[in-house]
Amino acid sequence: MKIPRSLRPLLALLLLAAVLPALALAAAPAVRVQVSLDRPQLPAGSPQTAVIKVALDAPARPGDGERPPINLTLVLDRSGSMAGEKLERARAAVIEALRRLGPRDIFALVTYDHSVETVVPAQPASNSEWIEGRIRGIAAGGNTALFAGVSQGAAEVRKHLAGPYIHRIILLSDGLANVGPSTPDDLGRLGGALLKEGISVTTVGVGTDFNEDLMTRLAARSDGNHYFVAESRDLSRIFASELGDVLSVVARKVIIEIECPPTVRPLRIIGREGRISGQRVEVGMNQLYGGQQKYVLIEVETPAGRPQQTLELARVRTTYENSRTAKAETANARAMASFTASATEVRRSASPEVYQAVVENEMAAARDKALDLYNSGKREEAAQELKDTSATLQQKGEAAGLGAVAAPAAALSQEADEFQKEDLSSARKKEIRSESFKSRTQQKDY
Template sequence: MPQNALQVTIKTSHDQLNALPSEQLIYLLLKVAPGESAQRRRAPLNISLVIDRSTSMRGSRLNQVKAAASLVVDKLSAGDNISIVTFSDRAQVVIPSQKVGNKVALVSRINSIIASGATEIYQGLQAGLRELRKERIDEHVSHMILLTDGHTYGDSEQCLLLAKDAAEKGVSMSAFGLGTEWNDEFLDALVAPSGGRSAFIELPQQIIAYLENQIEGLGMMFAQNVQLQYRFPTRVGIRFAFKVSPYVQPVPVEKNILKLGMLEGSTPVTCLLEIGVGPQELGSFLELPYQVSAELIGLENELARVTGKQVLAVVESANTP
């Protein structure tokens, strides 16, 4: 295991707890960053853009998406892989998975995309994942980017199952909702298994900046599959978790694990936790053990771990910091 690959810091809202007969809340801020001596390596990217081309995307919205997709092609290196899938009520592979070579030819294919049909996201996700799997997932940073302006029809559960399966096999996902009709709860749930990002893009002209930022972050990735594992005492549990950096994103609270996604360059992953604490005995100490783990990029996905615990004394009248 790499030594000092991760730097983990935790701040709590309380240094001590009151000995109360009822539940009380404390807040914990977790920060995960690359260690000072950590080696940084760039792994080749394996990117699939999955683009909504339904009728509602017609006009400036689709034009800006095509311009953003062209920028993605321009930003990728010769050793990276790109695939582009469009979907309406069926999926079409516009660019099959391939090394980034003739960028002019790739952009020409992107410009051929036209809008038509309804919105069935599962068809697009399935085709995008199929293209990603043509490459060795463990030898690349494999990531799917979904751009859609609406709700999917009748296949949301299939989409969520696919996202879970993809995450288990090392594929992360981000999703961007365009316009005012997008389903934020669905997109949040879609990216949750891999700890990915979902965001609302209000104006078509903002699409390019969002995708540029996403690709730059993937190219600088230090670690993926960052997780917080915890085993708190009885009557102690996480009420909610919210990632606050490098972007704001709700984090589903699963049994004893939080999936925090990627560690991009030197930018830390920071997460705010609300923890409910049941009655504790006066004079005792509340211990909150944890383990943070992450797969390091460029080291055959070697796993780095940091373990520790927060200890809070239970007193008659506690002072908050």
């Protein structure tokens, strides 16, 4: 077949047009990395501190797309305090959760009081009738061996650790762990160890008697979610929300590496936990949920710059496993700042979004710290911490011309009175902890 010479480029273009979308689709990264600064224009002439916000955006997966299978183990507290409505609601919520799973998903259920029982060993969720029967048979009684429960749950998850699953333990408890290792630190470290295996523990605290420090620490260190459920009737909703998250995981084993040039010194990570070693900052997340943004805030110190100078503050390298393809992907970005002599320029360039993130995280961190102080009996210091943070944030906001963004920080000084005066109720403490947790991990509202 002979094609006229004039038509050849057109044909080539047509071919390209046909192939390109396919290429684009195949190459579309699961995660988009955006790097922004609180002040892209820094004042010249003196060393400055800047906040780099590394935001990971995971687009929601199209509804018809195949999702990765889930390896879910529920760890249910069935100690005496759960008796009655709580356990009934929990059972119903578990069954509801089970029904949301598909035949490719793995489900296991562990209950614990002072001893541990694997009610449903890890198995495909398709055998739901038998599983539901087992769930309905759970009765309450005994102490709270939380450590053993989570350990047994982890053992169930490990049975399918090698598979292409999203591994998740959901722990539901309403009481204080009183058998086995029971300190927030111990359980936090267990969470950290599980995170290394790719297992996240989501903790659901029911009522006002659980140890919020332990539950948030366990969730934070294993990159799970934490829910504070004052009323057990909300359990079904919480489970639905959590499963929604788990079902929408688009990336796993996310590692954000931020490398600063020799002149720039990383100071701290705001809100999240991570590692700073020399010029390198590393923050890990076990998974990213579709349709949600997670971010990391890093404060760095820059050298004094000349006006008009452009400086690279950091190179960001994000590696993750695309949960749909189970392939490792990388996304890179750079954080660039320029220096200016004009204070107006600096103020004009200030980013309200980044600063809002900073305010939220600083507030959350301050609340957590204040609560720690309060719990160890240092009420005055707790109040002072809140007042200081409030003042600093507002002051910085004013300086950056973002007073409106910093305004919510004023709430901290009111809370300081609360910390100073009366005895904080258990429910209020849990509320503070879970709110802080949400801010610091960008957990979606539930």
